[in-house]
Amino acid sequence: MNPGKIREIKTVVIEMPFKRTWQISLYAARSRPHLLVRIETEEGIMGFGEASPSLAFMGETAYTDQEVIEKNMKDHLKGISVLNIAEIHRRMDRIAADCHGAKTAIDLAVYDAMGKLLQVPVCALLGGKVRDSVRQAWVLGIQSVEEGLVEARSMLEKGYGTLKVKVGSNTERETVLLKKLREELGYGFPLRIDANQAFNASSALSFYDGISHLGLEYVEQPVKKWDLKGLKFVRDRIDVPVMADESCSSIHDAITIVDMEAADILNIKVAKVGGLYRAFQTAGIAEAAGLTAVAGSNIEAGLGSMANVHFAASQACITHDNDQIAVPLYEEDLLDPPLEVKDGEVFIEEKPGLGVSLLGKYSHLF
Numbered sequence: 001m002n003p004g005k006i007r008e009i010k011t012v013v014i015e016m017p018f019k020r021t022w023q024i025s026l027y028a029a030r031s032r033p034h035l036l037v038r039i040e041t042e043e044g045i046m047g048f049g050e051a052s053p054s055l056a057f058m059g060e061t062a063y064t065d066q067e068v069i070e071k072n073m074k075d076h077l078k079g080i081s082v083l084n085i086a087e088i089h090r091r092m093d094r095i096a097a098d099c100h101g102a103k104t105a106i107d108l109a110v111y112d113a114m115g116k117l118l119q120v121p122v123c124a125l126l127g128g129k130v131r132d133s134v135r136q137a138w139v140l141g142i143q144s145v146e147e148g149l150v151e152a153r154s155m156l157e158k159g160y161g162t163l164k165v166k167v168g169s170n171t172e173r174e175t176v177l178l179k180k181l182r183e184e185l186g187y188g189f190p191l192r193i194d195a196n197q198a199f200n201a202s203s204a205l206s207f208y209d210g211i212s213h214l215g216l217e218y219v220e221q222p223v224k225k226w227d228l229k230g231l232k233f234v235r236d237r238i239d240v241p242v243m244a245d246e247s248c249s250s251i252h253d254a255i256t257i258v259d260m261e262a263a264d265i266l267n268i269k270v271a272k273v274g275g276l277y278r279a280f281q282t283a284g285i286a287e288a289a290g291l292t293a294v295a296g297s298n299i300e301a302g303l304g305s306m307a308n309v310h311f312a313a314s315q316a317c318i319t320h321d322n323d324q325i326a327v328p329l330y331e332e333d334l335l336d337p338p339l340e341v342k343d344g345e346v347f348i349e350e351k352p353g354l355g356v357s358l359l360g361k362y363s364h365l366f
Contacts, residue, residue: 004082004117008040009074009106012365013062016052016301017331023142025168025198026056032299034334035062036358037069037105038366039113041082047113048358050303050334051271053101057196057246057298058272065102068095073102082113085277092274100249100274107275108307108354115353122307122354126280126314133345134312137162137192137321139297142169145177152181159343162190162217162321167207168198175210182214190321194220197246201230208238217320218265221245232262241265245296249273254282258289265320266291270308271298279311287317295322302327302335306354309346334362 017031037049053060072095080088088110092103115122123129138155140148140163152163163181167174174193181191193216199207204222218241223230225246235242241264244257248266250273257263266286270279279295286293295312297305308324325341327333336359339346349355357363 002081003041003043004045004113005042006039006078006080006082007042009069009077009109010038010366011066011069011105012036013066014362014365018329019331022299022329023169024166024194025142025196027054029054033062034301035065035101035105036303036334036362036365037109039082039106039109041113041117043117045113045116047082047109047111047116047353048303049105049108049110049112050300050307051101051105051108052298052300052304053271054299058100058249060099060101062101065099065105068099068102069106072096073106077106082110082117085110085114089275089277101271103274104271107277108270108304111276111307112353119352121348121350121352122276122310123314123348126276126311129313129348130316131313133347134295134309134324135321136160136325136341136344136346137164137190137323139164139194139323139326140166142166145173145180148177149180149184152185156185156189159341159345161344162192162323164192164194164220164323166196167193168195171207175207178211178214187215190217191215192217192220194245195222197221197224199223201227201233204234205237212239216240218243220267221247225249228256228260228262232260235261235263243267243294245269248282251278251281251285254285258285258291264291266293267296268293268311268318269296269298270311271300271304276307276311280315283315283317287315291317292319293317294320295324297324297326299326299329301330302333302339303354303356303358305339306356309348310354313348334358336360
């Protein structure tokens with residue numbers, strides 16, 4: 001007996017508008033296309049997955065990933081049991097060298113179906129819970145000093161325990177914002193910055209020199225993703241930890257970072273590395289090397305965000321607040337009921353699979 005065989009894979013892309021422009025050093029956008037995948041097993045179990053890659057960040061979009069699944073992947077995955085996640089990834093990797101968004105959407109749908117088949121939450125399939133809830137940081141996109149202060153104060157009041165500030169667009173303005181955050185909101189919360197590859201090694205050091213007195217938690221991805229020597233150069237010369245984000249886009253990247261001692265912390269984004277299966281492996285590398293990790297966001301809606309939460313709840317190396325919830329950036333979420341953040345935390349409920357349901361208007365698209 002081989003339960004959980006995949007009978008059908010369906011995809012749909014939806015455009016989700018932001019409440020206002022979302023901007024980092026790599027791009028600015030008013031909306032984000034999201035790839036939704038539904039997997040149906042021979043028993044009639046439905047598993048749902050989501051991916052929302054940005055072209056500037058991952059070199060792919062929901063539309064390109066949909067084409068990869070429809071034209072190249074889905075016929076090669078039918079008939080495999082959702083319990084055989086290693087074989088599913090082996091086949092996807094043979095078909096496509098990268099396309100991590102496509103792999104993520106399928107991977108999440110597989111795990112959702114697997115959990116429903118076995119009647120366990122997804123975190124149980126990733127080693128089980130090491131925490132019942134996942135603490136959240138809030139990310140301030142590139143904006144004016146005044147807007148940043150208002151947003152920061154509001155999110156701290158809502159219970160978010162950590163602030164991350166996107167930098168690398170206008171260093172003078174960003175320096176003022178960071179100083180104002182400490183002057184007006186104090187030092188009672190961790191403050192981190194993320195350059196999204198905006199600097200070279202020397203300009204990263206110059207920028208940090210102007211804010212080094214602000215007690216930062218860490219500096220994230222100051223240099224280009226390929227510049228691991230530059231990343232290590234910065235790490236060796238500043239007095240706070242350095243995080244690799246874009247530089248850690250696969251299990252192979254993680255091993256290279258460890259070997260080069262290029263970073264202290266890994267930002268393990270489920271969508272960036274190709275799904276929960278690969279994120280789980282990346283976390284194992286970090287833990288074995290004595291590194292810590294954060295479960296970050298790829299600006300997913302509620303479905304992908306809950307996958308991130310299940311991942312973070314199950315990994316011991318994830319010891320920092322996680323900036324994985326981007327749902328408030330959107331005009332509307334995918335879920336019914338909506339994903340809930342209580343006092344800066346997301347709680348894991350003992351429900352099968354990802355434990356969430358799509359709004360009717362989205363589930364009916366399939």
